[in-house]
Amino acid sequence: MLPFGIIFEKITTLVFINELLVMFSFTNNLTP
Numbered sequence: 001m002l003p004f005g006i007i008f009e010k011i012t013t014l015v016f017i018n019e020l021l022v023m024f025s026f027t028n029n030l031t032p
Helices: 004-030
Strands: none
Touching: none
């Protein structure tokens, strides 16, 4: 059983990376 802190850290890291990818793709679509 993994500690809850490690799982929470991994989830927040994945969400942060996902947000960066969404922002990057959004700005990429705005520029031709």
